[in-house]
Amino acid sequence: MSNDAIDLLIKRELPAAVRGDRDAYGRIVVASQNAVTAVALAITRDVPASEDIAQEAFLSAWHHLPRLKNPSSFLPWLRQITRNLAHDHLRGRRNRMLDGDAAELAIQHAADPDGCPLQQALDAERDAVAADLISELPEDSREALLLYYREGQSSKQVAMLLGLSDAAVRKRLSRARQSVREDLLARFGEFARSSAPSAAFAVGVTAALGISKPAAAAGLGIATKSIAGSLFARFALGIAGAAAGGLLGGLVAAWFARGIILDYAADEHERSALLRFSRRYIGLSLAMIVAIIATHALLRDPASTFIAISVALLAMNWQLLVILPRLMNPLLARDARQDPVGAGQRMLAYRLTWGRTGVLMSNIVVIGSLVIAHLHLA
Template identity: 55%
Template sequence: MNAENIDLLIRHELPAAAGGDRDAYGRIVAACQNTVTAVALAITHDVPTSEDIAQEAFLSAWQHLKRLQNPASFLPWLRQITRNLARDHLRANRQRPLDGETAELAIALAADPAPTPAQKIIEDERERAAAELISALPEDSREILLLFYREGQSSQQVAALLGLSDAAVRKRLSRARQDLREDLLKRFGELARSTAPGAAFTAIVATALTVASPPAAAAGILSAGAAVGAKTFGKILLGAAGSIGFAVVASFAAIYLGLRSQLRGAIDEEERRGLIRSAAINALASIGFVIALLVIAYATTGWMPAVLATVGFMGIIFYQSLVVQPRVLARRHALEAARDPAKAARDRRSEKIKCWIGVFFGVAGGLGGLIGGLITSGRI
């Protein structure tokens, strides 16, 4: 899709999206995802991190669409959200040294949570190569070159997507060609094309949209409690909307993203096992809760069975979030406190606040959804 068509699509779909139409916003995501991930990748030099940041940028923009007065400003606004999130990520990780054991740990945890040794080696090499290639580029040309190769090598398309003049884009492309070896530029082109987000990226954001609060805020039922500690769009799930189907998607999405985020900083295999075990318990509890609600709906009467099932489920989720996971992470927190006490103290306070916010909205949304369901079903 060329830049003119993307602009037309945004102008056409944005009013409906601002009114809460998730399908309309999903079409905007599909049209803009190349640009947003390229902006994030140019800053972070890390493909998985750039996709996490891009997801968070799309969801942040979704929840604040009503602030946008001019549809023509959407893409510049979205690019700036992405740059701010990417720079915040770099600042948050700036004090973590990337040498010695820490570097080995960072490389190992950049792969999937449970890869085979062979997969892990391949993934490590890919990520190292990607970081080296991006770092070799002139800083002011990274976004341009990434989009140039992802968008059919059209300088006009890149100029329109990044809000630059075609002449400025051509000038930076020319300078990059002069500064870089031809083989390096060819490898970078292959990297840019191979890391472009596809249907899977769109599907992840679309899944988050089905449970995330629309621009006009809505209350949640199950996802809030499950989202405690989750990175990227897990934080957005605190305001999720409340049907059982939405709740299941929210729970599993938040559990997966929270686990993925936590495993990246795991200090050893014992901590990894503890985090995975806690996430598995939450996932099984979610499945059990849905089955219990289906059985209750068809085999019981009255309000007590549904209340007991909901309280039991929420108790498991909150116990894992408030008791089990802090115990598993205690050694990591101690190491962080020894390395930088002030930063560790700030991080713990922030985590505690987010956790209790999750508990509050989880309880409020869960009980609110339960009461609403009991009333509409005629059980009370």
Template identity: 50%
Template sequence: MDACLIDVSLREELPAAARGDRLAYGRIIALCQNAVTGIALAITRDVHASEDIAQEAFLKGWRQLPTLKNPDSFLPWLREITRNLARDHLRARRRQPMTGEAADLAILLAADTAPTPAERLLHTEQEAAALDVIAALPEDSREVLLLYYREGQRTPQVAQLLGLTDATVRKRLSRARQYVREELMARFGEFARGTAPSAAFASAVLGMLAVAAPPAAGAAVISGSGAVAGKGLLKLFGLSAGFAAAGTLLGIGAVWFGIRTQLRDPLDGRERRALLAYGVFNTTLILAFIAGIGWLSGVPGWLPHALLTAAYVAGICWASSRWLPRILARRRQRDLLQDPEGTRERMRRQCRWQTWGLRAGVALASLGLLAGLVMSGRLSL
């Protein structure tokens, strides 16, 4: 996107987003996600942590968006939120000693002198080169350099997203090139582009907004999504089909977004096959639920619909809370050995989001079922 269009797009989308329009905020996320993840990565030097922090920054921005009076203040405000969260993350890592399960695991693995597959797959050459570049540069140059490659090497966009002049961006790029050898810079560019958040990142954040929606905007979010997505499917099964259809693409995108990092760099073929099976299972489950809702539209009574919804919710909960942790167990063992504090912090954050996500999913599925049963006349309150 042209740099001058970034401001125009933000001014167009922010008023609607402040009123609770999730789709408008999703377009804002797509505009800013490279900048926010890049700022977090420049500070933390950790791709996984940078994406977690970026999600938290966008969610915090969503909750506080109605308080923002001037649209032109949005980008500086969001950048400051991101930097504060990233620095809090670093401080939390420094304060946390390795205790409990992490310490026990480290002792256990240290006692085993045979190299494991996880130990042989530490960092790729590209990642190691990128970490060398990041370590060699001051923080402001890291931000500029990461965003320069993620934004297609266009300095006007970088300047706009970071609140700088084009001349300042060019000066910092020139300074970065003085610090870093040419061959390292090329590998860093590949790393920056390869770790940039995909379109699924915005979908995943949008999926969390049902939990984090501002009180004033919550009604608009729910009614808006139901009205838009439900038009073509209300005939099938009332409002529940509308809720289901609205969440189909979002749910599938969130499934694959949740495992995109591990799929990009699997420990081995075994983990990759298991992750693909997990993604296909959840995608199939979501599509089967939508098809089942449509098929049951001609079945009288409320029990079949309740049983289908219960089976769907149980399947999603089992896959997320039981199957996926087993798939990732070996990876977590490796990460705990290499970076116990950071890994424990990521695991806690992921556990919190998983818990809230499952609660929100169960609540929305139950509300959609109840609304559909009432509107179709199958159930009287």
């Protein structure tokens, strides 16, 4: 999309977005997501963190759109919100100690020999390479160069998105080329393009808009401000968010409860079968969460959203109530024969996590979340 087209789109869609039109704001997100994530990435040098910050910036802007008096000020305002959030992130990361759930998760990953070390190594290498590549650039050239490669190497496009003159952008690009080796610059160009946010980014932002109109238009006042700092709180108030949140909770529980079923394995063959089931179940859970969010965001139809939620629940229940018992029943029977005393305690843990009791509790959590969300939105 050309710079004139982006500018025209923002001016055309912003009035509707201020009135609470999520689709109009979603189109603005699509047009400007490269710029916002580039601003955050240039500061944080962390791709996942930059997308989280960009998403929070878009949501913060959405809730405060009525404050914006001039549509032409939208992009400068949004960039400043992003920069503030990115610097807050860096300060928080320096000052934050690892504790609570974060510490437990870190310990779990360190202690779990089945935690896919190859993927962890690849992720760590990718993050380190990203940080090194960005660090090699002059600080004032990082945003411009990231956007230059993401926006088809158009300096005019970069100038419009960053609120600079074309001459200023060209000067920053020239400074970067002079200070960085040619091979490193080529690697940076590939990194910039590959790390650009996908269509799923805009879908996620638009889905998170679902619980309210911008603050003044909806008349939410202080109540809206109190939740503006939390992406999860805003999203969890929606029907799709409630269902996805319930499934996500079950997914996290399944991850940490894998050891309960793996302890029943007597040999590598049984262990491999249980690991395959666990990974398939977790992968299916993630797919169902994405399907619910995408259905809600794209179709905007409550009936379609509830169908997606119903299909997700059926798929998860089938895995736990039909597929898993076929694997576990022989192992449970063997355990009862070999150790009748200890088997009762192990069976209780199994029932509360993977068995019928655990399934019932998971369904109650998901359905209860839906009821609460429905009552809140009614």
